[in-house]
Amino acid sequence: MAGIGFKLIRLLDKQSYTGVLQAYGYAALIGSGPWVLSMMTLGMLGVALRASGAGEQLDVFYVSVTYVFAFSLVATGPLQLVISRYAADRVFAREEPQIFPSFLGAITLVFLLGALCGSAFFLGGVPGDTMFRFAAVGLLMTVSGIWIATVFLSAVKDYPSVLKCFTGGYLLSFVGTWLGGRELDLPGMMLGFLAGQLSLFTMLFVVIFREFGVRGGPSFAFLSYFKKHKILAACGLIYNLGIWIDKPVYWWLSSHGYEIAGALWAAPLYDEAVYLSFLSVAPGMAVFLLSVETTFALHYERFFRQVVEKASLSELRKTKRLMIDALEEGVTRMLKFQGGVTLILVLQADTLLELLGLGVVQTLVFRVTLVGVFLLVILLALLTVLFYLDRLKEALIACSCMALINVVGTVIGLTFDERWYGMGFTIGAAVAVVYAMHQTNYWLNRIDYETFTSQPIYDK
Numbered sequence: 001m002a003g004i005g006f007k008l009i010r011l012l013d014k015q016s017y018t019g020v021l022q023a024y025g026y027a028a029l030i031g032s033g034p035w036v037l038s039m040m041t042l043g044m045l046g047v048a049l050r051a052s053g054a055g056e057q058l059d060v061f062y063v064s065v066t067y068v069f070a071f072s073l074v075a076t077g078p079l080q081l082v083i084s085r086y087a088a089d090r091v092f093a094r095e096e097p098q099i100f101p102s103f104l105g106a107i108t109l110v111f112l113l114g115a116l117c118g119s120a121f122f123l124g125g126v127p128g129d130t131m132f133r134f135a136a137v138g139l140l141m142t143v144s145g146i147w148i149a150t151v152f153l154s155a156v157k158d159y160p161s162v163l164k165c166f167t168g169g170y171l172l173s174f175v176g177t178w179l180g181g182r183e184l185d186l187p188g189m190m191l192g193f194l195a196g197q198l199s200l201f202t203m204l205f206v207v208i209f210r211e212f213g214v215r216g217g218p219s220f221a222f223l224s225y226f227k228k229h230k231i232l233a234a235c236g237l238i239y240n241l242g243i244w245i246d247k248p249v250y251w252w253l254s255s256h257g258y259e260i261a262g263a264l265w266a267a268p269l270y271d272e273a274v275y276l277s278f279l280s281v282a283p284g285m286a287v288f289l290l291s292v293e294t295t296f297a298l299h300y301e302r303f304f305r306q307v308v309e310k311a312s313l314s315e316l317r318k319t320k321r322l323m324i325d326a327l328e329e330g331v332t333r334m335l336k337f338q339g340g341v342t343l344i345l346v347l348q349a350d351t352l353l354e355l356l357g358l359g360v361v362q363t364l365v366f367r368v369t370l371v372g373v374f375l376l377v378i379l380l381a382l383l384t385v386l387f388y389l390d391r392l393k394e395a396l397i398a399c400s401c402m403a404l405i406n407v408v409g410t411v412i413g414l415t416f417d418e419r420w421y422g423m424g425f426t427i428g429a430a431v432a433v434v435y436a437m438h439q440t441n442y443w444l445n446r447i448d449y450e451t452f453t454s455q456p457i458y459d460k
Contacts, residue, residue: 041069041170044279045177057186060128061177063266064136065193070244071117072144076110077236082229084151086222100212101219103152107145108218114141125263128186135190142197149204152212161207169200231392235399239383242403242432243376246410246425247271254414270421272358273365277373280345284338284377291330292384299323300388307451320448327385327444334381342374361418372426375433382436389447394439402432 045062083106090098118137126133153162173196180192226233250267251257257267303319345352346367353363379398386395409424443450 041065041173044174058181058189059266059268060261060264061181061186061189061193063260063264064122064126064132064190065139066247066266066271067121067264068118068136068140068143070247071121072110072114072140072147073240074237074244075113075117076144076147077240078226078233079106079110079236080147080151081232081236082225083148083222085229085232086225087152096212097214098219098221099152100209100214101216102222103148103208103212104218105220105222106148109220110144110148111141114144121263127262131184131187132190135187135194139190139194139197142194142201145201146197146204149201149208152208153204162204165200165203165207169196169203172196172199229392231396235383235392235396238396238399238403242399242406242428245403245407246422247274249407249410249414249424250421253411269359269361269418270365273353273362274369274422274425276353276356277345277366277369280338280341280370281373281377283341284334284374285380287337288330288334288377288381288384291333292327292381295326296323296330296385297388299326303447304451316448323447324444331378331381334377338374338377342370345370361421364419365421368422368426372422372429375426375429379429379433379436382433382440385440385444386436389440389443391439391443394436394443398432398436398439401435402428404428405431 045065083102086102087099090096090102115137118140122133122136122140126136173193176192176194176196177189178192180188180190180195182188184191247267247270248265250270251265254267254270256269257265260266299319299322303316303323306316306319349363349367349370353359353366358366379402383395383398386392386398405428406424409427411424413420413423
């Protein structure tokens with residue numbers, strides 16, 4: 001998040017509605033991250049396709065895009081956090097010229113990984129039109145590249161261009177899907193969506209190049225960070241697994257799951273309601289990021305600067321108190337805002353989902369997973385603070401709790417009726433939040449003690 005706090009402050013300092021909206025918009029985009037963008041896309045796609053009268057071909061397209069997002073997020077999860085740490089270290093060391101080559105190296109790796117995994121799955125396991133399957137492989141490669149690009153966006157100063165990129169890219173994706181489907185049916189839909197995502201990646205590439213671009217080819221120096229930061233990489237993997245693991249359980253094990261085409265399975269009764277519930281995430285993340293990056297992060301930086309400058313104990317304790325107060329204020333504001341959004345959606349679920357053509361069971365799933373998504377927003381906020389405090393083991397345990405309880409709870413829930421659908425995800429998020437909250441409170445209150453006792457008593 002290097003530098004994003006100052007950009008948000010400049011927007012808020014405009015003291016205008018436009019500045020505030022821009023700040024919240026940019027915070028929502030950066031704070032939500034790849035997994036939220038993927039869920040929001042699936043939710044909006046589901047609504048659009050249902051409105052058009054989804055048939056068998058549309059189901060194949062929608063499920064294929066779902067698998068692309070799931071594969072790409074889980075596969076690139078470790079790299080996202082590791083490359084983020086590498087880029088942050090380069091900024092701190094004032095070695096910005098190394099950032100763009102590392103970006104090139106990272107997207108080279110994910111393109112190769114996407115091509116291999118996509119070919120094995122779509123070309124080897126999904127029957128049907130060859131053009132459609134090759135386009136699906138291309139989509140997996142492109143989306144993986146977009147997730148890596150989002151890692152670097154928090155350090156980009158040209159935030160209006162970033163917002164325009166995402167707005168234009170997703171608009172082109174939806175229009176391309178519609179136009180392509182009219183002309184070429186299923187292959188056209190996938191080609192149209194791919195064209196929009198490819199345009200988004202190209203625009204993001206240009207923005208990142210303008211910010212960091214230097215001559216030179218891809219650099220893979222960041223790979224050494226996987227050895228140094230194994231736990232961070234594991235967090236990226238387990239966290240994304242925790243978010244997605246319940247979906248395959250419903251696809252393959254529930255009575256509502258069925259084969260769409262070859263290796264493509266789905267459970268629309270569960271999937272559509274879950275993706276819609278994830279549309280509620282962005283507001284809470286925007287509020288939290290705006291609070292944390294404009295207050296907490298600045299006090300955090302000031303605390304360690306005072307440590308280096310050998311400030312007095314009273315000054316350090318004062319800054320520590322300001323840091324804790326800023327975090328409490330940010331979390332409280334997020335809870336009120338996200339809680340209000342969640343409550344309104346829960347109360348209006350019947351009307352809302354009836355308008356979208358969804359049934360009673362999906363309304364029940366929507367309500368349950370709305371609570372889970374609310375808890376997930378809290379978890380993401382707490383994980384952000386644990387990363388700040390360098391408590392990576394604690395963050396990994398929280399992610400593991402969520403993933404394990406999600407899959408076990410989902411399997412157990414299948415032995416009961418539909419009222420238990422989504423409970424595994426929600427309970428997993430709740431347990432992870434309780435643990436992460438305890439660890440955050442414990443280590444934040446000990447930050448001064450840990451800062452000094454972790455240093456050697458004497459120089460060798």
